[in-house]
Amino acid sequence: REDALHCSGCGVKLQGEDSSKPGYIPTQALEREPIICQRCFRIKNYNEASSVTVEQSEFLRLLGQIAEKKALVVHIVDLFDFQGSVISGLQRFIGNNPVLLAVNKTDLLPKVSNWNKIRNWVQKEAKDMGLKIEDVILCSAKQNSGFDRLLDAVVRHRGNRDVYVVGATNVGKSTLINRLIREYSDLDQELTVSRYPGTTLDMVHIPLDDGGAIIDTPGIVYPSRYSELVSAQDLGIIMPDKSLKPAVYQLNEGQTIFFSGFGRFDFIQGERQSFTCFNSSRIKLHRTKLERADELFADHAGELLAPPSRDNLEKLPEWTRHEFKIAKGQKVDVFISGLGWVKVNNDMGAVIAVHVPKGIKVMLRPSLI
Numbered sequence: 001r002e003d004a005l006h007c008s009g010c011g012v013k014l015q016g017e018d019s020s021k022p023g024y025i026p027t028q029a030l031e032r033e034p035i036i037c038q039r040c041f042r043i044k045n046y047n048e049a050s051s052v053t054v055e056q057s058e059f060l061r062l063l064g065q066i067a068e069k070k071a072l073v074v075h076i077v078d079l080f081d082f083q084g085s086v087i088s089g090l091q092r093f094i095g096n097n098p099v100l101l102a103v104n105k106t107d108l109l110p111k112v113s114n115w116n117k118i119r120n121w122v123q124k125e126a127k128d129m130g131l132k133i134e135d136v137i138l139c140s141a142k143q144n145s146g147f148d149r150l151l152d153a154v155v156r157h158r159g160n161r162d163v164y165v166v167g168a169t170n171v172g173k174s175t176l177i178n179r180l181i182r183e184y185s186d187l188d189q190e191l192t193v194s195r196y197p198g199t200t201l202d203m204v205h206i207p208l209d210d211g212g213a214i215i216d217t218p219g220i221v222y223p224s225r226y227s228e229l230v231s232a233q234d235l236g237i238i239m240p241d242k243s244l245k246p247a248v249y250q251l252n253e254g255q256t257i258f259f260s261g262f263g264r265f266d267f268i269q270g271e272r273q274s275f276t277c278f279n280s281s282r283i284k285l286h287r288t289k290l291e292r293a294d295e296l297f298a299d300h301a302g303e304l305l306a307p308p309s310r311d312n313l314e315k316l317p318e319w320t321r322h323e324f325k326i327a328k329g330q331k332v333d334v335f336i337s338g339l340g341w342v343k344v345n346n347d348m349g350a351v352i353a354v355h356v357p358k359g360i361k362v363m364l365r366p367s368l369i
């Protein structure tokens, strides 16, 4: 039967192979009525959103369908991986619908941060990346902070629009949706998952008490983020879980810092100056001479320079080198998507290089802190 192949909740095509992809259903669940995917099942029975992921092209196809709806788009990004988790093409796909930018994981920044400055930075960076944003809300799903402001902003901008929540993987989307569900729907009542008539959207439609709905979209996978490349075990190393403790280094030209065995930062040319590393505390920073760096890595990757283990290292793409000339007067971070960033503290100019597996986004950006 044709309809047996689709979820009667979200309409996605059902599959039994990969629980992290849309439409997953365990074989035994095929006997239940109605037949719904695991993601819809969990929302319906446990009021709980769970993460599923899709490739970028598939995601953009999904996004395109938002353009025709009356939508309020809540775009969640990860403050630790801002440039890596922003959906830069978002605006082209969603038409004139308004966007709220929820910047999650503020708990990871040092507590003494200047939040006004960070808000302005976010606003400017988002604008430069082509996003038109109604409002920026800084929040932490983990600390439960900023949600009141996010809910206020949703109420203020929503009118009679449905709320579409979009984001890259691992930004905290599920955590946030669960909060929204709890806020907006009657918990004693089983949620119904209702199908959009006629379309296959791969989006879970969560009806709210007031007649509107929250729509959970799959998390988008960007292969340019380190967090997408590493093993689950190494992900727990590179993703910080508490507020960053910046490490300051005074470097002479010709010195290198290794980030465990995940990558390295070379100070190639310039006057002696200071650099600050913002990484997970489980990454070991190892300073050495630039002229020894290649050899050190060849001999000690997976041991002195670990994790990743030799085995896991072999599963990653080969390292590639990104060189940057930082002009006098430029105040920048050297950003490595998913791994963190190095702040260039003095604006006296420098030539630096970063080595990381091929494909990972590395760039200069105006310094965040």
Ligand code: GDP
Residues within 6 Å of the ligand: 050, 051, 104, 105, 106, 107, 108, 139, 140, 141, 142, 143, 167, 168, 169, 170, 171, 172, 173, 174, 175, 176, 219, 240, 241, 242
């Ligand atoms: P999703 O993949 O976007 O649905 O994200 P999840 O809600 O599953 O969260 C992804 C990871 O980020 C998990 O390890 C969460 O514990 C973590 N996380 C979510 N929100 C926060 C936050 O506000 N701060 C920190 N430090 N971690 C968070």
